[in-house]
Amino acid sequence: MHHSIHDEVHLSNRNHWLRAAVLGANDGLISTSSLLVGIAAASPSSQTLLLTGMAALTAGALSMAAGEYISVSSQADTEKADLDKELYELTNNAERELFELTKIYEARGLDHVLAHQVAVALTEHDALEAHARDEIGLNDLSQAKPIHASVASALSFIVGAILPVIGILILPAQTLVWSLASLTVVGLILLGIISARLGGAPVIPATARVVIWGVLAMVATSLIGRLFGVAV
Template sequence: MHHSIHDETHLSNRNHWLRAAVLGANDGLISTASLLVGVAAAGPSSQTLLLTGMAALTAGALSMAAGEYISVSSQADTEKADLDKERYELTHNAERELLELTKIYEARGLNHELARQVAVSLTEHSALETHARDEIGLTDLSQAKPIHASVASGLSFVAGAILPIIGIVLLPASTLVWSLAILTIMGLILLGIISARLGGAPVIRATTRIVTWGILAMMATALIGRLFGVAV
């Protein structure tokens, strides 16, 4: 079978939402589990634990979504400012911008004449798009998308936080503290595997990284609780 166009799916194209999703799920799982482990140690009723977990899930998801939206919106504003500046320069200093583009291609290994020809050709095709990509480093795939990042972050926080909440309902109350800790570690392992598969990273390295930092975060929470007189 003959294919005239060979389309490759590059894993880095997922960066704009994968980072937000992994961060959200990791934060949702660790923060909610750490909170519930600390509260469970005081021996409250399962209803109190469930309400605590749901409150943590709701507040955390909204906070993550809002924070991600604000952060990525700031990035989008910066990108827009760069494009506006470049648009102005192309209008008022076209020859200088052409020379700038030529030097970029020379730095990549082309001789001066070929670099100049490429710069002229691409400028005639789409000057702003060419400068945005090759001078500033912006493409359609890399441009900040606040809504996408916000939704991915909020929903993934919920996905991470729901695991320890389910644990409250299903796990025996007598061993809830340790059971939640073990369940959280299992969740971190699963998150590491999923993120590695989606991002094309080595599974063991990605999983070890997430589990190690997750355990350290829970240990830090337990230590702080102990310092303030709360048995975790």
């Protein structure tokens, strides 16, 4: 039976999109819920709440997408600049670059002769890849992908924000404020469990972290709203 070189699944491969997705869903859930709880306290019509929720969802998703794209694009620009610099050095100072690579492998535990042999072999195979991976710390998995991060953030924001919007439609109007707050806590628990499962982390600490900080963010929003004379 044939096995690939890497049969096991490395969960860190999910880091980029998982970070963007968890951040987006958390932001969507908390910001939209906080806004709707504040407006619900003023007892407007359900139509006003629904329109407000949809506006918050749309604006938030676009804002998350744009912010994530700009942020990750800046990271990608920095990576490209590093690769361009490395390519220049490989072209103009090949011996020094080979020496640098040798020293890197020596620092990882190889003796000088073996480190030099490995450096020569990898340089002959793909010099830029070797230096990108072992000198700069870049590889295909870690490289910044602006579009992926942007889409993940926008979609996850919508997933988080849609929960309180749906809550407006199904929860009783008489207790809407507390019902929305309770629904948000349930959403935070689900988000913590899902993110922990996807990231291979212990469920209870990861979920507790999401719930505690999410609730604190909502409480802070409420206090700030009251401080400025706004019911939030």
